[in-house]
Amino acid sequence: MGSDVTPKSEATVYPEDAIAAHGGLDVIEVAQAGNLPGLFRERARRTPQALAFREYDDATKSWCDYTWAAIAAEVSRWQAALSAEPLQPGDRVALRMRNRRHWVIFEQAALACGLVVVPLYVADRADNVAYSINDSGACLLLLESAAQWAELADVESELDILQRIVILEGIDDVTDPRVTAAIDWLPSGDSGELENRGGGLDELATIVYTSGTTGAPKGVMLSHRNILSNAYMGLQSVAVTTDDLFLSFLPLSHTLERTAGYYIPMMAGAAIAYARSIPDMPEDLLQIRPTALISVPRIFERVYKAIQTQLEQASSLKRGLFNLTLRVGWERHLHRQNEGPWRASFLLWPLLDRLVAAKVRAKLGGRLSVVVSGGAPLPPVVGRAFIGLGVNILQGYGLTETSPSLSINTLNRNRPSSIGLPLNGVALRIGDDDELLAKSPSVMMGYWGKEQATADAIDTDGWFHTGDCARIEDGFVYITGRIKDILVLSNGEKVPPADMESAIADDALFDQSMIIGEGRSYLSVIVVLNPDLWSPMAAQLGVDPNDRDALQQDDVKKILLERVATCIEAFPGYARIYQITAVLDPWDVENGLLTPTLKVKRAKITERYRDAIEQMYAGH
Numbered sequence: 001m002g003s004d005v006t007p008k009s010e011a012t013v014y015p016e017d018a019i020a021a022h023g024g025l026d027v028i029e030v031a032q033a034g035n036l037p038g039l040f041r042e043r044a045r046r047t048p049q050a051l052a053f054r055e056y057d058d059a060t061k062s063w064c065d066y067t068w069a070a071i072a073a074e075v076s077r078w079q080a081a082l083s084a085e086p087l088q089p090g091d092r093v094a095l096r097m098r099n100r101r102h103w104v105i106f107e108q109a110a111l112a113c114g115l116v117v118v119p120l121y122v123a124d125r126a127d128n129v130a131y132s133i134n135d136s137g138a139c140l141l142l143l144e145s146a147a148q149w150a151e152l153a154d155v156e157s158e159l160d161i162l163q164r165i166v167i168l169e170g171i172d173d174v175t176d177p178r179v180t181a182a183i184d185w186l187p188s189g190d191s192g193e194l195e196n197r198g199g200g201l202d203e204l205a206t207i208v209y210t211s212g213t214t215g216a217p218k219g220v221m222l223s224h225r226n227i228l229s230n231a232y233m234g235l236q237s238v239a240v241t242t243d244d245l246f247l248s249f250l251p252l253s254h255t256l257e258r259t260a261g262y263y264i265p266m267m268a269g270a271a272i273a274y275a276r277s278i279p280d281m282p283e284d285l286l287q288i289r290p291t292a293l294i295s296v297p298r299i300f301e302r303v304y305k306a307i308q309t310q311l312e313q314a315s316s317l318k319r320g321l322f323n324l325t326l327r328v329g330w331e332r333h334l335h336r337q338n339e340g341p342w343r344a345s346f347l348l349w350p351l352l353d354r355l356v357a358a359k360v361r362a363k364l365g366g367r368l369s370v371v372v373s374g375g376a377p378l379p380p381v382v383g384r385a386f387i388g389l390g391v392n393i394l395q396g397y398g399l400t401e402t403s404p405s406l407s408i409n410t411l412n413r414n415r416p417s418s419i420g421l422p423l424n425g426v427a428l429r430i431g432d433d434d435e436l437l438a439k440s441p442s443v444m445m446g447y448w449g450k451e452q453a454t455a456d457a458i459d460t461d462g463w464f465h466t467g468d469c470a471r472i473e474d475g476f477v478y479i480t481g482r483i484k485d486i487l488v489l490s491n492g493e494k495v496p497p498a499d500m501e502s503a504i505a506d507d508a509l510f511d512q513s514m515i516i517g518e519g520r521s522y523l524s525v526i527v528v529l530n531p532d533l534w535s536p537m538a539a540q541l542g543v544d545p546n547d548r549d550a551l552q553q554d555d556v557k558k559i560l561l562e563r564v565a566t567c568i569e570a571f572p573g574y575a576r577i578y579q580i581t582a583v584l585d586p587w588d589v590e591n592g593l594l595t596p597t598l599k600v601k602r603a604k605i606t607e608r609y610r611d612a613i614e615q616m617y618a619g620h
Contacts, residue, residue, distance in 0.1 A: 024241060024242055025239070025241060025242075025268070026046065026047070026241075026242050026268065026269040027232070027235055027267055027268050027269075028042050028043060028046070028267050029232065030201070030225070030228045030229055030232050033228055033267075034196075034201070035111070035196070035198040035199060035200065035201060035203075035205075035224040035228075036108075036111050036198060036205055036224050036227060036228065036263070037108055037111040037112035037194075037196045037198040038196055038198065039228065039263070039266060039267060040072075040075070040108045040112075040194075040266065041072075041194055041196060043068055043266050043267075043269065044068040044069060044071070044072040044194070046269065047068055047242070047269050048067065048068050048069035048072070049067050049068075049069060050067060050068055050242070050269065050271070051065055051066075051067060051245075051271040052066055052067055052068040052070075052071050052101075052271060052272070053065075053066045053071065053101045053104070053271065053272050053273070053274065054066075054245075054271065054272070054273035054274070054288065055100055055101055055273070055274050056274070056276050063273070063287070063288075066101055071101065071104070071105060072194055073190070073191075074101075074105045075105050075108045075109050075112070075194060076109075076190075076191040076192060076193070076194050077186050077187055077191045078105055078106055078108075078109035078186065079109040079112050079113055079191070079194065079195065080186075080187050080191040080192075081109075081185050081186050081187060082109055082110060082113050082115065082140075083113060084187075085140060085163070085164060086163070087113065087115060087139065087140065088114075089113070089114030089115065089197060089199065090114065090115075090116060090204070091115055091116065091137075091139055091140075092115070092116045092117075092118050092136045092137050092138040092139065092207065093110050093115050093116070093117060093118065093138055093139070093140040093141070093142070094117075094118040094119070094120055094132070094133055094136070094138040094140070094141045094142070095107070095117070095118075095119060095120065095141070095142040095143075096119075096120040096121070096122055096129065096141070096142070096143055096144070096148060096253075097122065097142065097143065097144035097148075097168065098122055098144065098251075099248050099249065099250075099251065099252050099257075099274045099275070100274050101274070102168060103252050104252075104262065106142050111198045111205060111224075112194060112195055112196050112197060112198055113197055113198075114197045114198055114199050114203075116136075116204050116205065116206060116207060117205065117206045117207075118132060118133070118136045118138050118206070118207050118208075118209075118219075119206070119208060119252065119253035119258070120132055120133075120209075120253060121251060121253045122144075122148075122251065122253075123573060123574075124572060124573065125572055125573050126151055126152050126153075126154055126155045127154075127155055127570075128209075128217065128572055129152060129155070130152070130155040130158045130159060131209075131217065132209045132217065132219070133159060133161065133162065134158065134159075134161055135209075135217075135219060135448065135449065136207050136209075136219055136448060137161060138161065138162065139161060139162060139163045139164070140162065140163060140164045140165075140166070141159075141162050141164070141165045141166070142166045142167075142168065142182075143165065143166070143167050143168065144167075144168050144169060145167060145168065145169045145170070146167055146169075146170060146171050146172040146173075146174055148167075149165065149167060149171075149174060149176075149179065156176075162178060163178065164178055164180065165178050165179045165180070166179075166180055166181075166182050166185050167179060167180070167181055167182065168182045169182075198224065199224070200224070201223065201224045201225035201228070202223050202224070202225055203223060203224060204221055204222075204223055204445060205222055205223055205224045205226075205227060206221075206222050206227075207219040207220065207221055207222075207448050208220045208222060208253075208255055208400050210400045210401075210494070218447045218448070218450055218453055219447060219448030219449070219450075220255075220400045220401050220444050220447060220448075221444055221445040221446055221447065221448050222255075222403055222444055222445065223445050225441055225442075226403040226441070226442045226443070226444060226445070227258075227259055227263060227403050227442070228263070228267075229403075229425065229440075229441040229442050230259050230402070230403040230404070230405055230423075230440075230441075230442035231259055231260075231263040231264045231267050232267065233405070233423040233424055233425045233426065233440075233442070234259070234260060234264055234405055234408070234423060235264060235267060235268055236423070236424045237408050237410050237421070237423055237424065238370060238372070238394065238408065238410060238411070239411075240264060240265065240268035240270050240292065241268065241269075241270065242268070242269040242270065243270075243291070244265070244268070244270035244271070244291045244292050244369070245270065245271045245272075245273060245288065245289075245290050245291050245292070245367075246261055246265050246270060246271070246272045246273065246290060246291075246292045246293065246294070247273050247275055247284060247285065247288050247290035247292075247293055247365075248261045248262070248272050248273065248274050248275060248294070249274075249275035249278065249281060249284075249295075250294055250295070250296065250375075250492075254375070254492065255400045255403060255404040256294060256374050256375055256398070256404050256405075256492070257294055259403060259404060259405070260294045260372055260374075260405065261294040265292075270292070273288045273290065275288075281299070282363070285363070285364050285365040286363070286365060288365065289365035289366060289367045290365055290367065290368060291367050291368060291369045291370075292368070292369060292370050292371070292372075293368060293370075293371045293372070294371075294372050294374075295371055295372070295373050296373065296374070296375040296376055296490065296491050296492045297373055297375075297376050297377065297378040297379065297382065297490050297519075298376070298490040298491045298521055300371075300373070300378075300382050300386060300393065301379065301382055301490060301521070303363075304381075304382045304385055304386070307322075307360070321352070321355065321356060322356055324348075324352065325352040325353075325355075325356040325357055325388065325389070326384070326385055326388040326389065327345075327388070328343075328345050328346065328348060328349055328352055328388075329349070329352070329357060329387070329388030329389055329390060330384050330387060330388040331343055331345070331346070332346055332349060333387050333388065333414070337412065337413065337414065353390065356389070357388075357389040357390050358390075360389045360391075361389065361390055361391060364391065368391055368392070369392065370392050370394060370411065371386075371391060371392060371393045371394065372394050372396055372408065373393050373394065373395045373396070374395070374396045374397065374398065374404070374405070374492070375488075375491070375492025376488045376489060376490050376491065376492045376519065377479065377488070377519050378393065378395045378416060379519070380416050380417040383395060383416025383417070384416055387414065387416060392411055392414070393416065394408055394409040394410065394411070394414060394420065395408070395409055395416055395418070395419055395420060396408035396409070396419060396420055397419035397420065397477065397479065399466060400444075401443065401444045401457065401464060402438060402440060402442050402443055402444070402464065403442035403443075403444070404442075405423055405442070406422065406423065406426050406428065406438050406440065406466075407419050407420040407421055407422045407423060407426065407428070407477050408420040408421070408423065409421070413476075415476055417478065418476040418477060418478050419476075419477050419478065419479055420476065420477065421475055421476060421477070422477070423440070425440060425441060426438060426439070426440040426442075427439040427440070428470075428472070428477060429463065430470060430471065430472060431463070431465070433469065433483060434469040434470065434471065434480065434481075435465060435466065435467070435468070435469060435470075435483050436466045436468050436469070436470035436477070436479070437463040437464065437465055437466065438463065438464045438466060439462055439463055439464070440464075443458065443462075443464045444458075444464075446458070465483075467482065467483045467486070468481070468482055468483065469481035469482065469483060485497065485498065485602075487515065487517045487518045487523070488518060488519065489517055489518075489519075489520060489521065489522070489523070489574070490519055490520060490521050491521070491574075493572075493574040493575075495515070495517060495523065495574070495575050497514070497515035497517075499571075500515050500568050500571060500575060500577075501513045501514065501515055501600075503567045503568050503570070503571070504525070504527070504564055504567045504568065506567055507563055507564075507566070507567050508530055508533055509529060509530055509533045509534065509537070509563060510527045510528070510529065510530070510563075510564075510567075511527075511528045511529065511530045511586060512527070512528040512586065512587050512600070513525055513526065513527045513528070514526050514600055514602060514605050515577070516606070516613055516616070520617060520620075521617075521620050522576070522577075522578045522579075522620070523575065523576065523577045523578065524577060524578060524579040524580065524581070524613070524616040524617070525564060525577050525579075525580050525581075526580075526581045526582075526583065526605065526609055526612070526613075527560070527564070527580060527581070527582050527583070528582075528583055528584070528585070528586050528587060529551075529582055529583070529584055531545070531584065534584075538550070541555070541556060541559070543556065546584075548583075548584060551581075551582040551583070551584075556582070557579075557580055557582070560580050560582055561577065561578075561579075561580050564577055564580060565577065579616035579617070580616075581609060581612040581613070581615075581616060583609075587600065587605065592604055593605055593608065
């Protein structure tokens with residue numbers, strides 16, 4: 001085995017300026033909570049009249065505030081409704097809705113009844129939703145609208161396991177007797193005190209489905225301890241206070257948002273505002289003015305590229321001023337981290353901040369103290385740019401299987417090229433093939449119904465195998481590659497390329513293919529065409545089959561993309577391919593693009609077609 005790393009004491013120190021800028025610390029410890037519904041009860045008891053959630057009301061066109069006491073009253077009603085169903089502790093219940101207070105209310109009510117919550121992605125394919133419901137054995141489903149039930153029409157016959165479907169916003173013309181409107185299902189009036197039948201810390205709390213390298217999705221089993229310990233460890237690395245306000249926009253079905261953007265604020269007594277939508281984010285940032293944000297790199301990549309586009313059209317003076325601000329801001333950051341000298345240029349910062357940096361921060365609401373970036377690699381140039389502008393982006397790392405966080409940069413030790421320092425209580429080790437291994441109280445119980453997959457992921461010594469290659473320097477962890485060859489898009493979605501490439505190969509037109517997308521905003525593909533099939537197809541299209549330039553014509557690409565789309569219909573919606581490069585020269589051992597065992601050399605192919613790949617992502 002290689003080197004080990006345990007958390008350094010610096011990772012658990014709250015920067016004094018972070019606390020002084022906000023309210024006090026009111027963290028509920030794991031033992032005080034007892035379980036997840038116990039955490040909610042304790043928060044409602046401690047700060048009943050404090051702001052819990054802020055949500056936009058479409059009817060009144062205004063933001064509405066809800067206190068912990070008000071949410072507790074709603075949880076009590078939902079718990080009473082669930083208790084009236086023929087459900088037993090340990091039964092599974094699923095929900096599929098966008099981020100809103102009802103997501104939390106339903107989960108807290110279900111957990112307090114001892115039920116196991118199965119979150120479903122709103123944007124997922126109907127067949128994947130049906131698979132998760134059936135595999136978990138969920139017997140009750142909460143949906144946001146009748147339209148969501150209509151989306152499941154094609155798989156309705158596969159959902160016999162469901163005993164009850166509750167729809168939050170009306171049921172329109174739904175005739176299925178299992179379907180009921182929440183307004184009719186919930187009891188009226190005060191349902192009394194909250195109960196907590198959620199069980200012990202080590203009992204199953206939730207099953208979260210995540211895509212694997214091959215085959216069907218796997219259900220990750222997380223206990224109450226897994227999630228609570230991860231939230232508590234996170235708060236030991238990044239201070240959250242009672243005056244903090246989170247803006248929540250990543251799906252709550254994503255474990256990063258669920259732990260860091262829901263349970264951490266609850267544990268710390270902070271408030272949460274729910275963004276209306278991604279398109280509304282710029283306006284929501286200005287209206288909500290959050291102090292904290294849980295994000296994926298893609299959001300900041302878009303802002304950075306928009307700034308760069310504007311600079312291309314700006315005067316040389318404005319470009320120079322902006323670049324000077326980034327350089328001085330970054331050097332100030334290094335100096336404050338004791339990693340760089342004091343420079344005379346720092347005297348310019350008040351002016352540079354007023355003219356440049358503060359204007360960028362203002363577009364993000366002007367109050368952001370910390371941004372946690374996870375789910376996918378943060379491009380170092382983007383991280384350095386925003387840190388230079390005074391936006392504290394902290395890159396972290398984790399997996400659904402680890403609830404999710406294993407490491408994070410901190411305000412006083414922040415290297416954006418790394419995935420940070422281990423959380424306090426997490427042990428990391430470099431194993432065989434440079435694989436990053438982890439031990440933590442937040443490591444999953446296992447995969448639902450998949451004993452062998454669990455044994456493959458967690459070895460007999462208790463180390464969880466992340467599948468990522470890494471190195472450790474000065475306590476910081478750096479990801480250097482992927483053992484399992486999974487592509488991670490910039491929005492955090494994980495795609496197994498070999499499975500998709502195999503599916504594309506089912507079409508004889510495509511002799512070979514390679515999916516592109518690591519760290520990108522969408523998937524693309526390079527395909528090698530079968531000359532025997534391409535020649536007649538080219539004739540039909542009126543192009544020369546030997547003309548390589550013809551392969552770049554828009555109408556040719558469109559037809560090839562349609563063929564590819566047909567091949568990958570069975571894959572999740574986020575695995576759609578948006579761009580294609582077709583070539584005629586095959587990949588083989590002689591030209592160095594295949595191994596002797598005929599495996600694709602991805603790095604070599606990427607290098608060979610670098611220009612074509614960049615063209616497929618031009619402007620994105």
